[in-house]
Amino acid sequence: MPNHKNPPPSRRQILKTAGLAASAATFSTFGTKRAAATGYPERTIKIIVPFAPAGPTDVMARILGQSLADALPGNVIVENRPGASGNLGIGYVAHAEADGYTLLVTSSAYVVNPSLFAKIPYNPFRDFAPITELGTTPxxxxxxxxxxxxxxxxxxxxxxxxxxxxxxxxxxxxxxxxxxxxxxxxxxxxxxxxxxxxxxxxxxxxxxxxxxxxxxxxxxxxxxxxxxxxxxxxxxTGEHRWPDLPDVPTMIELGYRDFIAETAQFFFAPAKTPPDIVQKLAAKSIEVLKQPAVVAKLRDNGYEVVTHGPDGLRKYIETEVPKWRDVIAKAGIKPV
CATH class of the missing domain: 3.40.190.10 (Periplasmic binding protein-like II)
Structure with a gap:
């Protein structure tokens, strides 16, 4: 019989309560439109990826960057700042000016690193304004x-x-x-x-x-x-069977209630970014991520689009950080 003791919280419960790398270069620029004279954005938006080019997070960021460049009156660039299992780039954005022009696309490393490392350069609950979750892959x-x-x-x-x-x-x-x-x-x-x-x-x-x-x-x-x-x-380990593998069951279907362990991608701004800018970024991101062409492109790269906005991402983080802290402790993994 499955062992249902101490099951991890379910993604459904959380949310109910609330080549694509253009090159192996560090920077890519999308769009050539000039910023409007007034209103956000008035200059180039920079999305920081805390991992190397051509990886899953980089692919996600470049799809988002291209789409936002088409939807906003300005340029969007992606900058890779890899190192320390993502901590270097995440910490960079945590301490960046909170004006909406330096943003972060990162992976589930954001929620597991606080328990894997004895010291990290960010607080996952206080240093960022959640914009939206972008997608997940099982x-x-x-x-x-x-x-x-x-x-x-x-x-x-x-x-x-x-x-x-x-x-x-x-x-x-x-x-x-x-x-x-x-x-x-x-x-x-x-x-x-x-x-x-x-x-x-x-x-x-x-x-x-x-x-x-x-x-x-x-x-x-x-x-x-x-x-x-x-x-x-x-x-x-996703919430649903993957469409291309219809005969492969999920752990939930096998009786292991709430066993969801996906690799997710998130979109953040520094914590003190004005709320109206965060809301505008969330609305535009959700709008472009729901476009059929973008959905298909992400599906081809193994991602299911997830767009629950700031509140959904905030609640997800509040549950995922302690969930993985518990798993890491039970597994006997010592912080480094």
Whole structure:
């Protein structure tokens, strides 16, 4: 029977209460329109991405930046400031001038880093004005077909019958796929050895090569090999089944209530940004993200659009930070 003890809060509960990288360059500029004489924006908006170019967050930011450049009377640029698992860029925006011209697009690192690091350059509750969540992608629990495991129940049975035999690859310690696997171990009451890699692609390659028997990765990295039959997906950690994998159940469907562990992307302004600017950015972002072409483009990159505005994102953060703090503590992961 599933272990339902201390289930993480549900995304549904939270919300009910309230090549695309244009190049590997650090900067990209969208649009050539001049700012209007009065009103926001009157000059170029800069979106900071706290990760390297061409990664998932960078792709999301560039789609958003292009769309906002078309919707607002000014230029929008994306600037990459990678380092320290995202903390460098997040901290930069936290201490930027709160005038609406320096913004942040970041990932779930925002909600997990406060528990992974002994000291970070931002407070997740006080240093930012939430604009909106942008999109989510589920993490996938995948195994080698040679393992002979066809379901999460069979995986748990194997792990309990042969402790310490199984291992799994992840894109790195502290990533949401890694933490999804730790949550899986907690609810299943099993031990599976973590083998961290330097990204999702190396983690999947390790599984294909037989270095590990299973892997946990965000959907975009795992999807091609699942569709080709090279690896088998046991479950997804999103709220719904992914449309391109209609036969792969979610953990919720398997009886693990509220097991949602997605990789999400967020849009923020510094905390003291004028509320009317935050609301304008939220309204414009939601408007462009609902455009069919943008929805399709994000779906092609493995994202489901999520647009719940400032209040929805604020409530999500208030729940996700303590949720992952609890998972990290139970997994015995010590802050660095």
């Amino acid at each position: 993490n996938m629990i995948v195994v080698s077909p040679k393992l002979g495991v066809n379901s999460i129940a069979e995986l748990f049975a194997r792990a309990k019958a042969k402790p310490d035999e199984l291992n799994y690859a992840s894109p790195g310690a502290g990533t949401t796929p890694h933490l999804s696997a730790e949550l899986l171990k907690i609810v299943g009451g099993v031990e599976i050895t973590h083998v961290p890699f330097s990204g999702a692609a190396p983690a999947i390659q390790a599984l294909l090569a037989g270095t590990t028997q299973m892997a946990v990765a965000a959907l975009p990295a795992a999807l091609p090999c699942v569709q080709s039959g090279e690896i088998k997906a046991l479950t997804g």
